[in-house]
Amino acid sequence: MEIPFAESYKIKMVEPIFRSTREQREKWIKQAKFNLFNLKSEQVYIDLLTDSGTGAMSHNQWAALMTGDESYAGSSSYYNLKNVIKEILGFDYFLPTHQGRAAENVLFSVLVKDGNVVPGNSHFDTTKGHIEFRKAKAIDCTIDEAFDTESLHPFKGNIDLEKLEAVYSSFHREEIPMVIVTLTCNTSGGQPVSIENLKAVHHLSKKYGIPVVFDSARFAENAWFIKEREPGYKDKSIREIVAEMFSYADAMTMSSKKDGIVNIGGFMAMNDEKLYKEASVFNIMYEGFNTYGGMAGRDMNALAIGLDEITSGAYLENRIQQVAYLGYQLIGWGIPVQKPIGGHAVFIDAKHFLEHVPKEEYIAQTLAIELYLEAGVRGVEVGTLLADRDPATHKNRYPKLEMLRLAIPRRTYTNNHMDVVAVALKNIWEKRDKIKHGFKISNEAPIMRHFSVELEKVD
Incomplete structure (x- = not known):
């Protein structure tokens, strides 16, 4: 008889819950x-x-809390997290925020203007909210299969390239600050986006000179589905898949309360130094100094461990x-x-x-x-x-x-x-x-x- 599958962890602490009438x-x-x-x-x-923020942290994450550096400027916890983000996600610059919607607020304060349009795959509520608050418009370019709940399409989070190009060709370049790809696509049912689609969106967007931004709250779960469903990726590690995914992005936001497995925190990351400097101005105004943003040093430490744990083991x-x-x-x-x-x-x-x-x-x-x-x-x-x-x-x-x-x-x-x-x-x-x-x-x-x-x- 085959040995059954069981959890890869054991329970160390419990919290009572009340069963009401x-x-x-x-x-x-x-x-x-x-x-x-x-x-x-x-x-x-x-x-x-x-x-979001409701998961249980590991013993290593709890231990990391005790070594957090709460320095206002130059915290070692900031540099610890910076190194992990570079190693796993590949971005040179990052700004910590207190959660994902704060990262959106900072980044969109730089990029989104009155009258803009922002295409994407079924924008999440806060994403659409930040766009519409700035009197811009979110345009859903998700594939039609996503709206048929009985369809077994393996990547219902994919962007329809014809819909996307129709947006690109209908507006001036300066009216489209970015395309947003949500990984996995929450609003359409936690559905993943394929590597093939990410690559195609990147290629099409480069043709029109439009930056690609990932909403990365559940990027590791997306990588898992790529490994399980997309031809050619079965034998690749999650880290390898994640690295390729983010090679097709110019910037990202993340609510770390999801795939970071922490109770609070978020960040944005990018490779463009100019964008980093422009976003830094708003981050300091809204969140805090750049080496802590909206996060305590202990929480940055726990997040660094969480990003490592979710992409390995x-x-x-x-x-x-x-x-x-x-x-x-x-x-x-x-x-x-x-x-x-x-x-x-x-x-x-x-x-x-x-x-x-x-x-x-x-x-x-x-x-x-x-x-x-x-x-x-x-x-x-x-x-x-x-x-x-x-x-x-x-x-x-x-x-x-x-x-x-x-x-x-x-x-x-x-x-x-x-x-x-x-x-x-x-x-x-x-x-x-x-x-x-x-x-x-x-x-x-x-x-x-x-x-x-x-x-x-x-x-």
Whole structure:
């Protein structure tokens, strides 16, 4: 008999979690104005709201915290992280920030101007927010297969080159500050981008003189899928694949709270010294001096270890298999999900799950609330609330995909917890025809509303 696969780590410390009653959850979600972001952590049993900053650090990362250099200028922790970024990602210059959206804020303050257009593959919410805040426009150039949840295309994060060239040829060069490639593509279901596509985007962009910027929050998971799915890469190491991936980028931003496996932190990196100096001005204004930015020395130390761990050893195999474990249970019960299963989360196709709920009543949010009420599991809507309103018409944008995302923190939950999530969704699936109405907005912010929106039930 073949020896079964098991985790490449053992548990050293545990944190108790509280299992509430349905009656308690009904009270709490109403008090939260039906916004899962407003729940207190102790009101949640299994928290799949995000995989950002919610993972468990290794013993080596915890040890690295104790040797952090908190010097204001010239911290050794900064240079430690700088060397790791150069070794793994290949960039000569980097600026630390307190998280990924801060890196976007700094970089876009240099590059994005009023009236610009920024093509990419299904821009993430903060990315689009920073673009639209500057009165520019994000243009989605993702391949059409990404919007067919039943399609088994192995790289649904790919950019459609014809769509991209149509953007390039329709605007003046100075109107397009960059193209953004998100690795993996979160909004389309944690879907990877192939090396072939990265290379082609790079080549096309060079033809038009447009910089390529990677949103790299989950770059290592993307590399894993390349190794597993793309011809010619099976025998290459993750480090080798990562090095080739980033050879096709001019700059990058990263929320280190994902594939950096830390609780806080981010950075941007580039090879252009001029861009580095221009970004430094904004980094000092918004984040802090260039050798600490928005990060403590101890957190830079932990991030350096995290980048090393995620690109070596058995970590990625454990990570991807746990996400797939949950996904395949749901597929087995006929529950509609984005296929193939992505890297960091399982995405439930809410449109096909709750077919009786009108799109105006926020289908994915309705499903997210049902899951919380059923078992105390907190997911997050990636649909109409997140898509926000059109800046020109102020009307709701209804995206092609209406998803409930179940983002799994790294090294945090066991497969027993995944079983709870799966059975809870199965229970809702079996009574789905009884769910005919959702919610309406009672209060919302003018941009990135999903974080603070207040809702009320539609009777």
